[in-house]
């Protein structure tokens with residue numbers, strides 16, 4: 001499975017995020033999330049492929065602002081949500097610039113993939129993440145599995161582009177997501193995956209009101 005990306009025994013196996021990006025460009029993995037990468041170090045929205053009338057940016061730091069708001073001007077609290085705005089072309093100018101820009105749009109995406117390729121990425125099962133919660137989020141520990149599955153289908157399945165690598169329990173997979181959203185088996189050869197190694201803060205926050213409903217009713 002990992003070897004389908006870049007065989008670990010190969011002498012040019014990437015050792016850094018930048019080398020990984022270089023290998024992705026070389027091997028034709030030019031799509032990541034909603035972004036299309038160009039071998040000329042350009043980035044644009046996938047749906048803008050072939051569009052000529054795009055707003056040109058040349059500073060990789062522009063990606064920070066591009067990723068901040070959706071097309072309606074609403075703040076994007078989840079960077080991997082499928083609501084990246086269109087209409088721009090970022091000419092990053094170099095591999096380093098492209099890596100920087102990509103880091104603003106999909107934070108840690110390359111680092112997580114590199115860690116997975118090296119076999120060092122350890123996904124955290126959901127109960128372990130919930131057990132770590134304190135204060136107002138401690139109550140999420142009351143979330144039932146059926147509620148978690150529904151929540152994950154909605155928030156991670158429909159509202160996010162990441163591949164969910166964590167499970168409900170070590171032996172209990174997230175069955176409310178299709179296999180293509182929880183494993184990298186048969187991952188498209190022209191794409192760079194966005195990985196999720198543990199439930200994010202937004203998922204935990206969404207779990208809170210649901211778990212709160214599990215409190216025993218007072219007479």
Ligand code: SF4
Nearest residue numbers: 156160162196199200
């Ligand atoms: S838990 Fe992971 S997959 Fe789910 S919404 Fe958060 S970042 Fe996306």
